[in-house]
Amino acid sequence: MIVKSEALTARGRRTRAALLQAGREAFEEHGYDAVRIDDVCARAGVSHGTFYTYFDSKEALFGEVAGAAVGEMFTASVVGPTVPDDPYARVEAANLLYLRAWAANSRLLRMLEHIATGDDRFRGLLLELREVFVRRGAEGLRRLQEQGLADPTLDPRLTAIMLGGMVEHFAHVWLDLGERADERTAVDHLTRLWARAIGLTSPSTSGPVPYVDRGQGGEGCMTETDRKEDR
């Protein structure tokens, strides 16, 4: 994706940034199709023609906006070294970060998915984004498997796609479709499901003790979570 941005003066950089910002807001508010170049220009406080000084087309603008969102996803969802080395805690931290990163870019990423359906240039961007997350997840799982902390019979890539998809999809349902849930409960559930799905065995005892039904009984140390009523 070639970008019109060589040799800009300070003023030019300001205008370009204003258009980019205005574009991002407009796309988020109204969706790709509903956004008119005029809307973006009005919001950025420039005339119609100025837009084309900085972007070749509406599509090009979206390309940059989406690219920025993708970049933010990458950086925002890295589980830093602050988080303790406990696997469960790290999964939990990752889920939390992912939910939040998605929350910040939800609308744009949905748009990217839609546009990518019919445009190979955007399809590339989308697949790249996806691949980074899939790789990261698969790598994490493989390490756990090697440490004997997770079921070694699971295919790392497939599993990463499936469990990563669980989180992503929930984010969509929660944030875009209005499913009511509080963040803490959501992250707690996601993490427990994830951890147990891969058979995660905590080396330490930190984190909620994963449920293991040790027999046919069915009783155990459960606390009733806030049960959600149907709307």
Add this chain to the structure above:
Amino acid sequence: MIVKSEALTARGRRTRAALLQAGREAFEEHGYDAVRIDDVCARAGVSHGTFYTYFDSKEALFGEVAGAAVGEMFTASVVGPTVPDDPYARVEAANLLYLRAWAANSRLLRMLEHIATGDDRFRGLLLELREVFVRRGAEGLRRLQEQGLADPTLDPRLTAIMLGGMVEHFAHVWLDLGERADERTAVDHLTRLWARAIGLTSPSTSGPVPYVDRGQGGEGCMTETDRKEDR
């Protein structure tokens, strides 16, 4: 959604059906925006003006097409009584059916998601579809919990959304984004992840024995599945 279909002659019914079928095909092939009324009419073999005898607008046509797809999803994904009463087997059957039902309607459902973003009428249809599946899943889980076969601390609705989302999202990645995987492996993984995530304890011993790491050691009775290499 009011439908223009009262009192049609036989000929009229045939024309209407042709338009509906043509519309469905056109939407699936080219996507909502790219479809022109002309395309639909040409495919149905009627003149441009005739379209408006049967549908109020392009949107109305899509409404019916999407409604039909939703209906198919409902009927296609009911796990029949043929499947044995084993919980694991029923989850597996449900996953297989859901993957296949999605495969048959993938494009239309993605379109419905997209259109629903900006149109409340379609949003209703989408939420209705989602709700049926969520209810069905939550109900199933609650039953297992009551039978002591699944972790009773999980919120049924939240869990159903998350695990259902896992399947749905994987279907999208697999079918729409071209992730390579064979159906058997996919269903196997989805089912194992699902079953273990809820702490499913098979009353019988049918189905792959769920992996349970019974201690700190990490050895156990696992069979190596066809490990998939990264692409």
Add this chain to the structure above:
Amino acid sequence: MIVKSEALTARGRRTRAALLQAGREAFEEHGYDAVRIDDVCARAGVSHGTFYTYFDSKEALFGEVAGAAVGEMFTASVVGPTVPDDPYARVEAANLLYLRAWAANSRLLRMLEHIATGDDRFRGLLLELREVFVRRGAEGLRRLQEQGLADPTLDPRLTAIMLGGMVEHFAHVWLDLGERADERTAVDHLTRLWARAIGLTSPSTSGPVPYVDRGQGGEGCMTETDRKEDR
């Protein structure tokens, strides 16, 4: 050049003809670039959108208009059998017809020349037009040569191009650039120059006796033509 004209109703045919006529007039009056689709539609009494029911583009409209003009040139400039078999008389008749045919299509043909410069589709039309006239002229000359009535050392094609060009160019100067001359004098001069250039020898004595300077004298039976003063 594909034409949008299959299966038109009487009404459609009328509208199309109106647009064609309106287009021709507009092009002739204002030139290709200055003509707006709106102008054409207003003149034809239809709305803007209707234009595109019948023509794919402004260029397509011009293609048909130019094609019609070219067709008229062909038919209008055929020296009929009414003209006596005298070579000189036939050349004269041809020149007169050509001048008049050009007069009727001058502006359009100049536009065709201009557009053809940058567009191969129109270049083809232009070359075709030119070729027909060149062939016709070369053929005529060859016949005269075979009859021993014209200089056999002249290359028929080259000569036809040059003398034909003389007439065409004069038509342009006369009609488009406003050079003042009356038709009779113009045709008379063109014909005499043409005839003498190829060494035409009249078999009969009809027509103005071609000037032949039979020595160094320089006297002869000449009538002073209306001498035109410089402007």
Add this chain to the structure above:
Amino acid sequence: MIVKSEALTARGRRTRAALLQAGREAFEEHGYDAVRIDDVCARAGVSHGTFYTYFDSKEALFGEVAGAAVGEMFTASVVGPTVPDDPYARVEAANLLYLRAWAANSRLLRMLEHIATGDDRFRGLLLELREVFVRRGAEGLRRLQEQGLADPTLDPRLTAIMLGGMVEHFAHVWLDLGERADERTAVDHLTRLWARAIGLTSPSTSGPVPYVDRGQGGEGCMTETDRKEDR
């Protein structure tokens, strides 16, 4: 045509000359309409805004470019005193020079013709160019008539226009439309046609003896020229 060129520094003169040269090249390569001020500036190595320091508009630039081309036509096509006083030889020399002068300015002159159609300022320039050549031709013919070397019944101006047009038009067909011919043959034909058309009688015997059919026979002292086959 007022020109922005008073009181330029050396640097200014260089910039102006660069723009002029760049403009000429751009016009010749892409045609008036297709040339963007940006193209010219880029080619001249100056910024967009600088253009308007030296020229009032794109049209003004073309005016100067065209003016220069017209000037070159004037100087390039003067038959110098080197050419012997033989009339035929001088006509031949003039034709050759004219063909070559046209070759050097063909594209620009065609553009001038086109633009002059709708712009009176350029129309003036065009008519001036034309008038100079017409005058020159008419004057030459008049001299020959007075010397008794050419048909005195021909209107000098009209004849000059017609025969001059023959040469000019051939140049166009040859150079712009790609008619194949070699220069020598072309000049030979043009000159023979021209000479015989005005009934030129050579005082000397230099040059190809003009074909004169001196009776009804049709034989004569002709030499077969390289006969060109139809393409």
Add this chain to the structure above:
DNA sequence: CATGAATGAGCGTTCATTCAT
């Protein structure tokens, strides 16, 4: 003098929808 950012009028084209026949 040079720069290049900003301007904005202008135009070709699309297509869902209406309606006379």
Add this chain to the structure above:
DNA sequence: CATGAATGAACGCTCATTCAT
């Protein structure tokens, strides 16, 4: 019922020209 001609609002994009720095 079917037809298909007519409608017209809407929008992306171009580019010559201006002007503050």
